[in-house]
Amino acid sequence: MSTTSLVKGARASRSTVALKLLMAVSGLVFIGYVLLHMYGNLKAFAGHDAFNEYAEHIREIGEPILPHEGALWIIRVVLLLALVVHVYTGLALWGRAKKARTTPYAVKKSTGANFASRMMRWGGVTLLLFIIWHLLNFTVGKVNVSGGATNDPFNLMVDSFSVWWLTLIYLAAMLALGAHLHHGVWSAAQTLGLTGTAGARLRWKRIAFVTALIISVGFSLVPIAVLAGVISK
């Protein structure tokens, strides 16, 4: 695609950097959401009633100004928009990268790259598949792999995580999420132009690592606790 022509009338909003900015901002929306989600999950340690009350309360936020489930639907719409933006920009940049090098190297080392940064695209696809399953499991279809009832959030959760292979899928997904955030948070900071000095760069690498650790470990606690029998019906 190398050309000898010069671009006229360039628009910043049409650039790859604009795609990256959209990706960074939509990613930050997800981080805000998963932190709230994780807080909700940890309510499982407070027992059956506290967890179910919390689940019910999410539907009542903002009432009576908002209708029943109003706030919940606002969150869902924002998340769906962020997902569309994140996936679209991810695929667009992936496609550009493919076109930018059509002849691969016979020998290529990854000097200077960490594992998480090289897993972003396939890791992202893994997370997307996981999110679809996760919504089928707990929100849209409500699949109880143990065959029990699905109308009680706490019991559905305990039934689900009592199945070892399902817990394993969730733990693997949290590993993928941790890796995605480890590079993603740092990358978002860089894209937003917050890492202009060596000090800021180091600071954001640490923030990214800690964010990834808190979220992946925080989410893993509940499934592990269920499987270990700490949380039970």
Add this chain to the structure above:
Amino acid sequence: MSSNDNMSLTLKIWRQPDAASAGALHTYKLDDVSPDMSFLEMLDVLNEQLNANNEDPIAFDSDCREGICGTCGLMINGDAHGPEVTTTCQLHMRSFVDGETITIEPWRATAFPVLKDLVVDRSAFDRIIQQGGYISVNTGSAPEAHSVPVPREDAQRAFNVATCIACGACVAACPNGSASLFMGAKITHLGELPQGQPERDSRVVNMVAQHDHEGFGGCTNIGMCTAACPKEIPLDVISQLNKDLRTAMRHGH
């Protein structure tokens, strides 16, 4: 000239007669390579051998051979400019061991088409520079240097990133084939100085647009570029590039 330290090497080198033809890796044996030779001198010796055998010598780019012009650049065993933080011409054979197999390839990027063997066309960089890698001043007698004061940190940062020699190693190393480190170096260099301010917004917007138009990929902040850079340009120039573009966007560009 022969000594016990001299090495025998197996070289796998990309041969391609011209831009339109297909290429392939060819294997050559080279004996009696002194560890004191530079990498390009080693290729010169191989070419003399090929010449003597009436074979076409291997085409590769080089000019100053002292690491300052940015003309040379080879992918050596999967690392741009080889295993040391330097240019290919300043890489020495002591970085390799006797009996080693060395794979030598040209920079691979759609925006850097191979012209012949290991030579690529990097005029895409020239066009990016044409789009803003300069400042516009009236020619004439030079103004008094002290008439425009520059804070020391700003001058230092500008000088540090002005060491970019546009060799293209960042593009070659990048898994996305992005030239963001190169662009970031230019944008930071000119953006840190008072003379660079009038064209600051249009510079970043036009350079990025040309970069995308040439077919370079988008940056994903992995950092292989900065690891390959012979001038150790830090990754924060890409942050500066992104920040300048965001600012330009806010200013209506």
